[in-house]
Amino acid sequence: MSDRPSLDTCPCCAGDPRADEKSAGKAVWFVISCTSCPLVIEGPKGDAGAIGSTNAAFVAAAALWNRRPPQTRRHKASHVGAPAVFSLEMAARQLRDAFGGDVHLVGSALERADRRDVDVRQMLPEAAFAALFPRVTGHTWEFDTRWLLLTVSISAWLSQQTGLPIDFQFQPVGHGNKLHHGPRNPMGMRFVPAEGYSERLGMIPAAGTDPEDD
Numbered sequence: 001m002s003d004r005p006s007l008d009t010c011p012c013c014a015g016d017p018r019a020d021e022k023s024a025g026k027a028v029w030f031v032i033s034c035t036s037c038p039l040v041i042e043g044p045k046g047d048a049g050a051i052g053s054t055n056a057a058f059v060a061a062a063a064l065w066n067r068r069p070p071q072t073r074r075h076k077a078s079h080v081g082a083p084a085v086f087s088l089e090m091a092a093r094q095l096r097d098a099f100g101g102d103v104h105l106v107g108s109a110l111e112r113a114d115r116r117d118v119d120v121r122q123m124l125p126e127a128a129f130a131a132l133f134p135r136v137t138g139h140t141w142e143f144d145t146r147w148l149l150l151t152v153s154i155s156a157w158l159s160q161q162t163g164l165p166i167d168f169q170f171q172p173v174g175h176g177n178k179l180h181h182g183p184r185n186p187m188g189m190r191f192v193p194a195e196g197y198s199e200r201l202g203m204i205p206a207a208g209t210d211p212e213d214d
Contacts, residue, residue, distance in 0.1 A: 078105055078185055079113045080164065087162040088120070092188025095154070100128055101173070105185040117165040120158060120187070121176055129172040139175065 080088065092103040099122060107119030124132065133147050141147045151169050158166040171179070 078110050079115060080105070080109050080118060084162045084164050088118075088158070088164070089187055091158055091161045092120070093190065094188075095122055096188045099132065099170075100124060103187045104176075105187055106182070107167075110183050110185060117167045118162075120166055120168045121184075122168070122170050123173040123176040124170060126172050126174060129170065132170070141170070 078085065088105070095103050101122055101124035103120065103122050105118070106121055108115035109118045130136070133141055133144050136144045136147065147170060155166050155168040158164070158168055
C-alpha cells in the first residue's frame with residue numbers, strides 16, 4: 001500500500017526490512033520484520049474502513065527504525081574492496097620491509113565509495129626520512145628528485161599490483177600527524193602469535209615451523 005512506512009535497514013544488524021500486514025477482525029496491522037535477525041515492529045492501522053489513518057505509535061516506531069542512532073549503522077573500515085585491499089596489504093608489507101616506518105591508508109577511500117583515488121602514505125621517523133632524502137630542507141620534498149622518482153615509481157607499482165588508482169607518498173611522521181587528523185588504517189602489519197597461542201587453539205604447526213624439525 002502507498003501509505004506503508006519507508007524503510008532503510010534494520011537498526012540492529014543493518015539487514016533488509018520486510019513490510020507485511022495482517023488482519024484481526026476489523027483491525028489491520030502492519031508488521032515490519034528483519035530478514036536477518038528476529039527484530040519485529042508491529043503497529044495497528046486502525047479500523048479497516050479507515051485504513052489511511054496510521055496509528056501514531058506505529059509511526060513513531062517506524063521513525064526510530066529509519067533514524068537509528070549512528071552506533072548501530074554498519075561501519076566499513078574502508079571503501080577499498082577485496083581482493084584489491086588484500087593486494088594492497090601484501091604490497092605494504094614489502095614497503096615496510098624496504099623502508100621502515102608505517103604505511104597508512106588515508107583520505108577519501110576511508111569515507112566514501114566515490115573516491116577519486118586511493119591515498120597511501122608511508123610515514124617515516126624524522127631521522128629516517130632525512131637519511132632517505134638528504135637533500136631535502138624543510139617541507140621541500142615535493143621538489144626533490146629522489147622523492148619524486150620514488151613516489152611516482154611506487155605509485156605506479158602499487159597501482160599495477162592492486163588495480164587501484166594509488167596516490168603514494170613518503171612523509172615524515174611529524175608532518176603526517178599534523179596533516180591527517182581523520183581516520184587512518186595501518187597497512188602491511190604482521191600477526192605475530194604469542195607463545196603458546198597455537199597450542200591454546202589446538203593448531204598444528206605448519207611443516208618446517210616445528211623447532212624439532214631444525
